[in-house]
Amino acid sequence: MVVKNQIKLIKSLQQKKCRIQQGLFVVEGVKVVQELLASAYKVYKVYSADSSVFDAVEGSEVVSQRELKQMSGLKNPNIVIGVFYIPQPKKVDFKDWVVVLDDVRDPGNLGTIIRLCDWFGIGQLVCSHNTVDCYNPKVLQATMGSITRVNLVYTAIGDFLGKSNVPVYGAFMDGHSVYRTKLPETGILVLGNEANGISKQVEALVTARVAIPQFGNQTTESLNVATATAILLSELRRG
Amino acid sequence: MVVKNQIKLIKSLQQKKCRIQQGLFVVEGVKVVQELLASAYKVYKVYSADSSVFDAVEGSEVVSQRELKQMSGLKNPNIVIGVFYIPQPKKVDFKDWVVVLDDVRDPGNLGTIIRLCDWFGIGQLVCSHNTVDCYNPKVLQATMGSITRVNLVYTAIGDFLGKSNVPVYGAFMDGHSVYRTKLPETGILVLGNEANGISKQVEALVTARVAIPQFGNQTTESLNVATATAILLSELRRG
Numbered sequence: 001m002v003v004k005n006q007i008k009l010i011k012s013l014q015q016k017k018c019r020i021q022q023g024l025f026v027v028e029g030v031k032v033v034q035e036l037l038a039s040a041y042k043v044y045k046v047y048s049a050d051s052s053v054f055d056a057v058e059g060s061e062v063v064s065q066r067e068l069k070q071m072s073g074l075k076n077p078n079i080v081i082g083v084f085y086i087p088q089p090k091k092v093d094f095k096d097w098v099v100v101l102d103d104v105r106d107p108g109n110l111g112t113i114i115r116l117c118d119w120f121g122i123g124q125l126v127c128s129h130n131t132v133d134c135y136n137p138k139v140l141q142a143t144m145g146s147i148t149r150v151n152l153v154y155t156a157i158g159d160f161l162g163k164s165n166v167p168v169y170g171a172f173m174d175g176h177s178v179y180r181t182k183l184p185e186t187g188i189l190v191l192g193n194e195a196n197g198i199s200k201q202v203e204a205l206v207t208a209r210v211a212i213p214q215f216g217n218q219t220t221e222s223l224n225v226a227t228a229t230a231i232l233l234s235e236l237r238r239g
Numbered sequence: 240m241v242v243k244n245q246i247k248l249i250k251s252l253q254q255k256k257c258r259i260q261q262g263l264f265v266v267e268g269v270k271v272v273q274e275l276l277a278s279a280y281k282v283y284k285v286y287s288a289d290s291s292v293f294d295a296v297e298g299s300e301v302v303s304q305r306e307l308k309q310m311s312g313l314k315n316p317n318i319v320i321g322v323f324y325i326p327q328p329k330k331v332d333f334k335d336w337v338v339v340l341d342d343v344r345d346p347g348n349l350g351t352i353i354r355l356c357d358w359f360g361i362g363q364l365v366c367s368h369n370t371v372d373c374y375n376p377k378v379l380q381a382t383m384g385s386i387t388r389v390n391l392v393y394t395a396i397g398d399f400l401g402k403s404n405v406p407v408y409g410a411f412m413d414g415h416s417v418y419r420t421k422l423p424e425t426g427i428l429v430l431g432n433e434a435n436g437i438s439k440q441v442e443a444l445v446t447a448r449v450a451i452p453q454f455g456n457q458t459t460e461s462l463n464v465a466t467a468t469a470i471l472l473s474e475l476r477r478g
Binding site: 118149224 | 354
């Protein structure tokens with residue numbers, strides 16, 4: 001049986017403030033818990049409603065479906081909840097491309113972008129302080145475990161870009177066609193907020209503006225930020 | 240005041256079965272209603288909680304916020320609900336690329352794919368009968384009005400592909416790198432279901448298997464279908 005305080009603690013990790021206070025985050029589902037256990041992430045505790053799953057993991061506990069439901073952030077909880085320590089981010093290295101996000105707010109978008117970075121072997125993802133927290137459960141749900149393979153750093157991106165010595169590419173509607181841009185081996189790629197794009201302060205630090213050309217009707221909206229990231233990372237890598 | 244039967248009718252359009260019965264669908268939000276009004280879609284009725292919006296539209300009605308809430312499928316309804324007739328799909332033409340979806344189930348994915356087709360000027364989107372309904376309110380929410388510029392056809396895609404005379408490209412994990420594939424001017428591009436990919440029956444009709452190469456860690460999951468579509472449509476168009 002799980003003590004009430006413990007249930008309260010796990011449940012509280014749905015909120016960013018509590019995650020920071022506790023230095024812990026929570027993930028749900030067998031597969032993603034397995035991926036985190038197999039990674040450098042340090043486990044705090046695994047709760048499983050099925051004794052045959054994770055019984056060999058140190059610090060794992062078999063719980064009732066009712067207890068799991070009390071801890072879960074999902075309407076229909078999975079059979080496993082894992083609680084892990086939030087790691088210290090590593091120093092950003094510039095040996096390869098670095099992706100920078102300027103206030104991406106939607107958890108699904110951030111999750112998809114992390115997954116894309118992983119797919120395309122981009123190991124460094126730098127986020128502005130107003131970008132949605134990567135340990136938000138909805139972000140983790142969308143990453144499918146990719147978060148274990150990408151170094152995520154939250155920082156004041158203005159300062160970060162100001163101190164960098166590599167070219168800074170920014171995605172803009174009115175930029176130069178990415179298809180006709182010769183991209184270097186390393187650099188920084190900046191993507192902006194869903195509604196407002198890249199902020200004025202960050203725009204001033206961009207050294208090259210790129211765009212994904214539109215082939216359809218010109219009345220169309222912009223591309224979604226995760227979709228644009230997919231195409232731009234593909235362009236970085238396709239050679 | 241809106242009569243009760245009318246409220247019941249609008250509310251019922253959240254369900255596919257009722258949409259088919261009535262030949263109507265519903266969208267919410269000023270911008271998307273405007274886009275549909277400006278298109279070839281035939282309007283049935285527009286309900287607005289703000290008399291200054293859409294008062295000039297024939298068949299528009301000012302309603303109370305309470306009535307709007309009763310008709311809406313959203314937790315926090317917008318100020319405008321538009322009801323439109325489901326159009327007859329046009330015959331698919333093969334002058335340009337045609338995208339085919341084999342049982343894409345997630346409304347957000349279909350919405351994003353419709354928006355991508357619009358961005359890249361792909362006018363023909365053919366869906367298997369088990370693909371999520373494009374008049375599902377969540378799909379419409381994700382398309383941002385792009386649905387007015389893409390011809391969507393639901394059909395038995397096995398028969399459709401069997402009768403087509405153009406090359407059929409399918410997206411597979413183990414396909415030939417799309418970056419090293421010479422793509423023709425016209426053809427069909429098939430994308431599969433989120434969990435199972437392209438079905439065996441459809442796979443047999445594919446004439447060329449393409450893949451988006453993975454650059455990161457080989458343990459990663461596949462790309463999300465909307466993300467894969469973004470990259471593949473970009474490859475079709477970039478030249």
